[in-house]
Amino acid sequence: MAKVSSEALGIEPIGKLLIKQAVPASIGILVMSLNILIDSIFVGNWIGSIAIAAINVVLPVSFFIAALGMAIGIGGSSIISRALGADNKQRALHTFGNQITLTLLCTVSLVILGLAFVDDIIPRFGGKGDIFDPAKIYYVIVLYGVPILGFAMMGNTVIRAEGKPKFAMTAMIIPTVGNLVMDYIFINVLDMGMHGAAWATTGSYLACFLYIFWFFTSKNSELKIRFKHLVLQKDIVTEIGSLGGVTLARQAVVSITYLLMNNILFDLGQEGLVAVYAIIGRMLMFALFPVFGVTQGFLPIAGYNYGAKQYDRVRESINTAIKYAAIVASLVFIGLMIFPAEIASLFLSDNPDIPAKELAVNQFVLSHATEPMRWVFAATPIIALQLIGAAYFQAVGKAIPALLLTLSRQGFFFIPLVLILPKFYGELGVWISFPIADVLATIVTGYFLNREVRTQLLAPKTT
Incomplete structure (x- = not known):
């Protein structure tokens, strides 16, 4: 190309x-999209349609975490691109450092809150009846990987800001391939059921994070931060928030939509209608x-x-x-x-x-x-x-x-x-x-x- x-x-x-x-x-x-689609096909065939519905319950949480990482990434990446273009490398480094700190603070806070209120959150997102137990299994394990997911989404946008689209593309491919391979091993070979599906997802986040970490610590990246760059600066944090707000708002609405649909459909048709929507939702993405x-x-x-x-x-x-x-x-x-x-x-x-x-x-x-x-x-x-x-x-x-x-x-x-x-x-x-x-x-x-x-x-x- x-x-x-x-x-x-x-x-x-x-x-x-x-x-x-x-x-x-x-x-x-x-x-x-293929990652989400094929993952759902594997889960549906190897675990069952209730498992697809359970994953659909957890999707709003995953979407919001991903959106948070993307918002911090997109907001900061705009600053980094302009700073590098203006030959102001220190501002670029401070911005990247602030992105790391913000991502860590936000995601760890969400993990703590998510684990503390797990039994309240899952039913509110539609995890009722037979969906509750598999949704809880998937939710808790995936929540462990939330900070990793946040860093992966944030880091990918920064790679693009450096003008390295091929590395960013590879970072997108790694979790897709990793998730499908681990789905096969954990679910089909080791028969780990819902635990396997969850660990495959979390493992794919980790594979992506390790690749991005390698990128920023290798000679491929020019953003070599030090501890001082991690200290939050008000002007940078404000600009990251204003620029990333559009992305966060857009994805927040997606999460709210899933929350409403799961609850409305469960009340109308129990687990079956939630599973129908889970399939349609995958097709909307793909x-x-x-x-x-x-x-x-x-x-x-x-x-x-x-x-x-x-x-x-x-x-x-x-x-x-x-x-x-x-x-x-x-x-x-x-x-x-x-x-x-x-x-x-x-x-x-x-x-x-x-x-x-x-x-x-x-x-x-x-x-x-x-x-x-x-x-x-x-x-x-x-x-x-x-x-x-x-x-x-x-x-x-x-x-x-x-x-x-x-x-x-x-x-x-x-x-x-x-x-x-x-x-x-x-x-x-x-x-x-x-x-x-x-x-x-x-x-x-x-x-x-x-x-x-x-x-x-x-x-x-x-x-």
């Missing part, structure tokens, strides 16, 4: 640029990876040309990105509409000797997963406009509209809908909340994006 220089962002054809930027971004997202890749590839192109006041190229990049993403989203939509039952069956064991309770849940999932999956992905072809529109405002540095539009689908529309509609339509109300939220968020984003294009991007280019 040829490297795209900053000058090329303002010269090369938009379509060609977008492919160059989107492909590596898609690969990175694919690697992470199936749309190329769409998210186009969105990530769009960001630097739009940002560079906006800064260069080449508004015609900005408009072209918006239109091209929406077109590419819509084509990909439509293909995903077709596949999910045609093969929902076959997709759901991948996550379930066909062993006739499994316990009666597990067999009953499997049969329930197979009979109930088809229509929910179709409803959840019903508006997929139009989400390109919502994603690209929100990304545009992020690319041009307009943080408030970027945050509001990013949160619009889940925060402003989906959460209220899923709290209201099931009261009138039961289980159907849960699933139709997805496409309704997609349509409403797309309409709102389309309005603001169109207004932005008319008022800002059609203005004469200044010299």
Whole structure:
């Protein structure tokens, strides 16, 4: 893959640029998505569908910890990139040191609180009935790896800030491969059940952390910190918080969504519906990876040309990105509409000797997963406009509209809908909340994006 220089962002054809930027971004997202997807297939086939539901209960906690590490990483990495560009290495070192201290303080505090209130937290996140015991096993073991996960997520963004994308890509691949290998050994070979699934996840975090630790202690990194760099500085901490807040807010809403869905679905259909949502949730992460890749590839192109006041190229990049993403989203939509039952069956064991309770849940999932999956992905072809529109405002540095539009689908529309509609339509109300939220968020984003294009991007280019 040829490297795209900053000058090329303002010269090369938009379509060609977008492919160059989107492909590596898609690969990175694919690697992470495959980890979650295949891990769920292994757990579902080797342990059972209740185990998938149990992992789904713990996901909001894992997402929030990962988001915390990403927020500290992204916030600090912005400072580091600018500091290195300005040849201010001391500020870069102090920032990295402060990131390490913040990550340690935040993650250790969360571990202590998480272990102290474990029996209260799990039921609140939907770990009720037969889900409670396996969820508790998974939760406690994974919680031990929380500081490691936080450091891994933070460190990966810093590697990118140093301009070392290949090392960052490797850091993403290691936990994926490690988790799958350890899943096979711990669950299938050693028959450790839920304990094996949890230790495989924690072990994959550790493998990633060790690689990142090696990177920063080797000659590959120019950030060689000392103890003095670990002392928190108010201005750096404040800037890390403000820049990383968008990431943390976005992921916090994802965690809240999982919490609500697990509880609402358990009340409506016990363990079976939670397992259905767990499968659909994995597909939401996996199936749309190329769409998210186009969105990530769009960001630097739009940002560079906006800064260069080449508004015609900005408009072209918006239109091209929406077109590419819509084509990909439509293909995903077709596949999910045609093969929902076959997709759901991948996550379930066909062993006739499994316990009666597990067999009953499997049969329930197979009979109930088809229509929910179709409803959840019903508006997929139009989400390109919502994603690209929100990304545009992020690319041009307009943080408030970027945050509001990013949160619009889940925060402003989906959460209220899923709290209201099931009261009138039961289980159907849960699933139709997805496409309704997609349509409403797309309409709102389309309005603001169109207004932005008319008022800002059609203005004469200044010299």
